[in-house]
Amino acid sequence: MTSPSLMAHKTGPTVQRRDVLRRAWYNFSRNRLSVVGLVIVLLVVLLAVIGPYIAPYPGHAKAFVDFRNSNQRPSVRHWFGTDYIGRDILSRILFALRSALLMGVLVLAIAVPVGVVSGVVAGYLRGSLAEMVIMRVTDIFLAIPAMVLALAIASVLAPNLRNAMLAVTVMWWPWYTRLVYGLASSLRNEYFVRAAELTGASAGHIMFREILPNCLAPIMTKITLDMAWVIMIGASLSFVGLGEQPPIPSLGNMVSDGAKYMPDQWWMTVFPAIAIMLIVLPFNLLGDGIRDLFAMGEER
């Protein structure tokens, strides 16, 4: 009875998957800037991974003093110049890049699962005790200004990269709870959720197999945009001295150290600042692209 023309095309799983990928790339690449973002992000990640091996002066990322070469302008020997105790800025940036990205990845690796799981649970079990507890705790965390909380945590604990990450994680998860809570509490009314409930699917199945996959688009977009934000906050914390401690380089403490020598020895501040920008900006561009990419799923 079904018209043969409708059924004619054979589609195996591999054919379909390739098709999906091609369409995804098309959607993504329609926005030129997001492709630029992707390329820069990949470059930055590559630099962070191989940075310590290609850094011209790897020793300069540790305790190192060489007053003879201090305050040198950018030159062939020191592309980005040297700082007030003679350390190569480029080498230090390459090392700092690594900890900046690591911070973004680790913070989100913890904050996202916690926020997403609690959000999906609270959203699906709306009206339950679990929802009330989760959402009120979330509200409390959201009510405290994020930066203040991070500063408080980082200053009570010993100032180092690990505690800075801990502080940022603690202030970050509630945003994911909020986001996913909103999505889940509207998706729970969809008929496909009803249908699963009526056949007897478990709450776990419904939350993680039916609802969660439909939340992925906004979550992925937020993760990409947040990578930039977390790195910014990380840099801010180390700028005020609550992140990585000297002599270990971080983009934030390089900027703040160099700031004392502005504007004469501008290279000490400008290059790390550009490095921060080079991380933050492409992640933002990439975020836009990822949003477009998932928008195709909405076409029905």
Added chain:
Amino acid sequence: MNQPVLEVRELKKHFPIRKNVAVRAVDGVSFELREGEILGLVGESGSGKSTVAYTVVGMYRPTAGQVIFRGEDVSREAARRNLGQKGQMQIVFQDPGSSLNPRRTVRQILRLPLMIHGLAKTESEKEEKAVDLLRRVELPEEYLDKYPSGMGGGERQLVAIARALATSPSLIIFDEPTSALDVSVQAKVINRLVELHRRLNLSYLFITHDLSLMRNVSSRVAIMYLGVICEVAETKAFFTAPRHPYTHMLLSSIPVVSDLEEELKPRKVPSVGEIPSPVNIPRGCRFHPRCPEAVQQCREAEPQLRPVAGGTHLVACHRALPD
């Protein structure tokens, strides 16, 4: 001999909106559905027909009344019913665009009920049964790898029907299964439903607002108005000798193209007004403000369903004469 599959007794479902005010969506509905029957439950939007379906299947807890399924009282939400009862009663929703998860393939969608109900243990068994379900609704095997977005509306609805068949239910409730579909595929889906009904010895509760569809599909028709049933009859009697003025009004408003068809209508009653809000239900007979036959009695007393013409035909109207 014909034990009812489903018995609904004085079912009420009210949705409170503020203190002492409630939407009385279903307000005392009783009917039974016999083995192997297709009962059409027809009504305008707002008559409460979908609420009946949702309460029967367990999406809502009834405010009052009973739902008896194969002799077992299941007047509660699905979460409190046992697995067997959930499998035996299935529902197909109106819009397959929303009843199928856009992020799951047809394979995943069809396997879910099989797994929950322990109907297939091994991987190959699951695959086999999923293919078998697709075959029942006459969709090719290749559709297992499709996502709902890659199918047409009619095909999606067929997948939803295949999913409902997975647990081998004895009762399937259809909530306007074709009204979200393009006209061109409606007939195809309906034909498939009727075929399945015949082949698999199923009972259907068919919710729709399309009276002319019921003429060809159902064995009995029940008309709902503002949360109550006002007439129930065998399909033939329903279309040839309706008793309730509301039924007359609905039958007269079926659009036809020729005068010849127009002649076939039992009586012409112009449609007046619109269905009132179920928050403010008129006193007496619910239909009296729109009824051309209304008399004083209709404004005062609410008529009960009572048998006319030999007992299978039930009407709730003061003005319907028993003959």
